[in-house]
Amino acid sequence: MRLDHVSYACTTAEIADVIQRIGSDLGGVFVDGGRHPSFGTRNFVLPLTGGCYIEVVSALDHPAAEKAPFGRAVARRAQDGGGWMSWVVSVDDVSVVESRLGREAQQGRRVRPDGHELAWKQIGVLDVIEDPELPFFVEWVSPESDHPSRGASGVSIATMEICGDPAAVSRYLDSTSEVSLDGVSVEWVEGDEPGLVAVCFSTPRGNVRID
Numbered sequence: 001m002r003l004d005h006v007s008y009a010c011t012t013a014e015i016a017d018v019i020q021r022i023g024s025d026l027g028g029v030f031v032d033g034g035r036h037p038s039f040g041t042r043n044f045v046l047p048l049t050g051g052c053y054i055e056v057v058s059a060l061d062h063p064a065a066e067k068a069p070f071g072r073a074v075a076r077r078a079q080d081g082g083g084w085m086s087w088v089v090s091v092d093d094v095s096v097v098e099s100r101l102g103r104e105a106q107q108g109r110r111v112r113p114d115g116h117e118l119a120w121k122q123i124g125v126l127d128v129i130e131d132p133e134l135p136f137f138v139e140w141v142s143p144e145s146d147h148p149s150r151g152a153s154g155v156s157i158a159t160m161e162i163c164g165d166p167a168a169v170s171r172y173l174d175s176t177s178e179v180s181l182d183g184v185s186v187e188w189v190e191g192d193e194p195g196l197v198a199v200c201f202s203t204p205r206g207n208v209r210i211d
Helices: 015-026 063-067 069-079 094-101 125-130 166-173
Strands: 002-009 031-036 041-047 053-059 083-090 106-111 117-123 136-140 156-163 185-189 195-203 206-210
Touching: 002 069, 002 156, 015 041, 015 053, 015 206, 041 069, 053 069, 063 069, 069 083, 069 106, 069 125, 083 125, 083 195, 094 117, 094 136, 125 136
Parallel strands: 002 053, 083 136, 156 185
Antiparallel strands: 002 083, 031 041, 031 106, 041 053, 106 117, 117 136, 156 195, 195 206
């Protein structure tokens, strides 16, 4: 279990400005990740060192965005003003998480603009909707060579600032967050709303905090 990516939600109208702003701050270039047809969303990704990436995602004007948990989560975060929606951990066998949570993972796929399809399974988005401090889980079906972190830009995640209860998050992970994050530190902060508040990045130009 390790940190896979961090997800930033915004409206479709805002997505070009968001990827330009974050990319400029970090000195990296986002690539078009394509659409998630079963979720009613689309994303752009910035590969990071350490096997992670940033996802900037928006909900499309599509019925799937109203039905799929992920589409609903993205739309709700965008309607609330946008920003960091969740952090995501990858697992080797999502069936272990399915057994613990008592429900099945959803199949996910997206087709990149070059026509190449990526596939994965994910679970826990419903829990994130209820409690945004929590992560959700992915198991990649596509080979490791297709992971969105490929082509990393020399930027890495140093710290995640999370408002919430570390004990509750550890229970949900069935592990300690420090172990599951493979060296990425977590700073637990106070605030009015639980969730991922900010992410601090290490870049060739120094440390950058994005809230």
